[in-house]
Amino acid sequence: MSVGIRHDDLRRRNRAMVISAVRRAGQPSRTEIAATTGLSHSTISAISADLIQEGILTESKASEPTALKRGRPQIGLALNPEAAAVLTVVLSLNFLSVAVIDYAGQVIAEEQRRLDTLVMPRDELIGECLAIVRRRLQDPDLDVGSVARIAMGIQGITDSHARAMLWSPITPLTDIPFADILEREFGIPATMENDCNMMAVALRWRDPERYRDNFIAILLSHGIGMGLVLKGELFTGTHSSGGEFGHMIHRPGGALCRCGRRGCVEAYAGNYAIWRSAMGISEDAAPTDVGDADMRALATKARQEDGPEREAYRRAGEALGFGLGSLFALIDPAPVAMVGVSAAAFDLIEPALREAIAQTAGGQHSNSISFDTEPNELPLIREGCAMRALTFVDQEIFAPGVQAKVGATGKNVA
């Protein structure tokens, strides 16, 4: 069942530790790394010498402020941008974007494209994704061999092993094993990630102070999604990407949801639900697409006067509040980031949300629960994919395989 630790794992893991320390800290010195990893100076010295020799790290006499200190100046270690590259693919409603990112995390090329994802047949959708990736890989400026990993992000449900898209609101198609497709086509390891999970990953890199071990990223857009980090780990379901906060039940038998069921949180707080409610359309009406501009206009109207628009946001806040209350009953309160178009209307949502959450057992001390907003989800998703891919590369590069050293010790005496 559980597996013992082999002797050679040790080096591999400690190399991983060093690389990740460098990625997190920017330009730490060896001494700094020794302090954060708890390993001895000699070990760090040996490992970083290897990594530099292998071209993964570089020395950079960085820190000018060090000039003030006494003693031998520290030598900063940095990731070698040319050590590898990764490619991110983000597929969202009617929109496909690709970026190439170097090992240090800088974008070195990108491309975007509009598609009619809702009506495209399977082959065409897959074909467009492959084509845009192929174009980036054929860029003469890019050393193709250096692309070590592809991370694809998509709105919707993916499987828990990050191999396939199981269901997505952007297309009627289901069960597309994008990771396998990309790997087969390009011979580059790939993963298929859930959009909200990537938002959470990105938030942690952007603001590790606030988003450290436990936090929640909620996407308030056409649908309602969630990325959840618990005890420092990205939470996933047992089979799927899980965390389908939007499909927790708010009112049994209530409003019609895009998923076909009734009473989901999303059926009250998704863009289409807010729109439906504001326009006085029946809760039984099929969800319709609402553009971002329309949603912004709706929010403006709601701010101007107390009418059905404001009431629609209030009801959205209520649904989100009770949903969060249930969630907090399970995992305890944690900082929340609201992302997406409707996050820009969070001022309209927050009062009812807080009122609702205060009525739940999970929402004890609801005043101490803090919300942050970020209206633009796409950059977050791409950043998350990039960091995820880079982290994978980190974990593979330091798995050095068996190094064949010339062992010429012919000891003949028994």
Place this chain on the structure above:
Amino acid sequence: MSVGIRHDDLRRRNRAMVISAVRRAGQPSRTEIAATTGLSHSTISAISADLIQEGILTESKASEPTALKRGRPQIGLALNPEAAAVLTVVLSLNFLSVAVIDYAGQVIAEEQRRLDTLVMPRDELIGECLAIVRRRLQDPDLDVGSVARIAMGIQGITDSHARAMLWSPITPLTDIPFADILEREFGIPATMENDCNMMAVALRWRDPERYRDNFIAILLSHGIGMGLVLKGELFTGTHSSGGEFGHMIHRPGGALCRCGRRGCVEAYAGNYAIWRSAMGISEDAAPTDVGDADMRALATKARQEDGPEREAYRRAGEALGFGLGSLFALIDPAPVAMVGVSAAAFDLIEPALREAIAQTAGGQHSNSISFDTEPNELPLIREGCAMRALTFVDQEIFAPGVQAKVGATGKNVA
């Protein structure tokens, strides 16, 4: 942040692996352990020799069926029952029980006592717990020094570090740091565990086939509790023991719950809620204690005729079903064990539960979701505490500290 692996950790962890392999497998041979841990025979041999020499394991020419096989017969390794002992304390409504368990997991002494937990003042409640433990420790048959750990289980919410009871339905008192109190009094490391978590731990030991990496244990009793195992790990909240399934919101603003809020799952499915509903008492009425016998009578009545009793169970099933649907939206479906008095009435609950769950996004393929029932929670809780304590001992004994070996190698030549 993350910490590197030191060289000496390696042996410690592999010792842990061996001990846990023996605890799981019963009487495995060295070869068997090598297979399950993935370590080499020589390593297993060295480690088990140490463990035997230290009195933690014993050799037992066990397996008679081996007589049929050719070759050198396997030597079974077993836990030495005398290597240590642990003590479990289980505090539930009006009831306190203690057991002493040897290192192999056999109960060697126990004691039980009735108390009026609901009205006892703080000092008295703590005093009774200490007294009953002291009596067991003073048992002349017991080698006190061998008691290596105390695990206390309690109905209610504990903190995520298993140190204190934060809130419990069995007493109006809050925030009692039982773990610290026990440690201070007896000088033995202690933990304070949540009852439902211990149920889950016990289920996994009882039936590792069914309850392996992902499953849910739900307590259907006066209150509704949950123990959750995800990806092989016991799930806890970020601050508290978490997993308060009973206080997820079923109907916003609905029936009055024991926690003081409205509309919690428990306010429809707890014993008091079923009783209240069956008796036609208002949903706003304060929860009352209902005895187990009364609940059994209620179930009998409900089976006999289609009246308010049956309707009460139906409503309980509905609440549990929608609650599970929301839970499954977050974590995906998993096997469920229903534990407690009302688990014996699960036949009355199941139809409405399945109907409700089928109406949720989380309950897709609801037919494949399987339920098992176990009416008696106390034995499970005690077993769970015992295994938890023993596992802790496993993890401590193999942390050998620095063994002072006589290193008489005086190498003088530079």
Place this chain on the structure above:
DNA sequence: AGTATTTTTTTGAGGCTCGAAAAAAAGCCT
């Protein structure tokens, strides 16, 4: 220029795991 201070590298020692070979402990076969 010499001293102090801090960082990095080198070196030797001690541990750990592994693979191969040897030893041990049976059953099987003639």
Place this chain on the structure above:
DNA sequence: AGGCTTTTTTTCGAGCCTCAAAAAAATACT
């Protein structure tokens, strides 16, 4: 019975890895 086969367990040498201490390196201070 005695030798052969089979399987398990132990032993042994080799190769790594980490650590602590010492040495070397690089700069500021006096």
